[in-house]
């Protein structure tokens with residue numbers, strides 16, 4: 001089975017366990033690296049061409065503006081051809097209840113027909129939110145696998161949960 005892990009993750013000031021702290025490595029990126037170690041899969045970082053603000057509140061304002069205007073931000077690097085893969089593990093933070101808009105750009109840029117998509121969402125308490133329903137809408141012909149919610153500030157301790165999830169969904 002050929003697996004790609006495509007993930008969005010932001011460094012900078014972020015909300016974690018009730019405080020605003022600086023994350024030099026994003027939580028989802030840390031989870032994506034654990035997945036790559038476990039599976040040996042390829043990694044693709046879904047980066048917005050124009051980075052989001054370092055400041056947490058400014059970034060929330062940018063994200064809300066993009067959601068309200070239904071914007072598809074340009075990506076820094078074009079996405080790999082998903083037709084070469086059997087499964088895509090999709091990592092993203094929960095932003096205001098769903099995926100950041102660059103992930104929408106990514107999902108609309110490829111043909112996911114018949115591909116397995118396994119969502120992994122890091123968050124500070126909202127779980128997967130409505131992200132799974134949004135993925136289903138964006139990729140109606142994909143096979144959506146069970147998603148995993150990981151508390152962002154506990155990502156370093158989540159290796160066991162990630163490994164068990166990958167085994168449950170038969171990607172490991």
Ligand SMILES: Cc1cc2nc3c(=O)[nH]c(=O)nc-3n(C[C@H](O)[C@H](O)[C@H](O)COP(=O)(O)O)c2cc1C
Nearest residue numbers: 009010026027028093094096097122124125126152
């Ligand atoms: C713009 C923005 C919006 C967010 N909205 C939510 C939210 O609605 N619910 C939640 O539980 N966490 C929310 N968070 C927290 C992130 O989901 C969490 O910190 C995540 O682990 C960040 O992943 P990253 O470091 O890979 O970007 C938000 C963070 C940002 C920056």
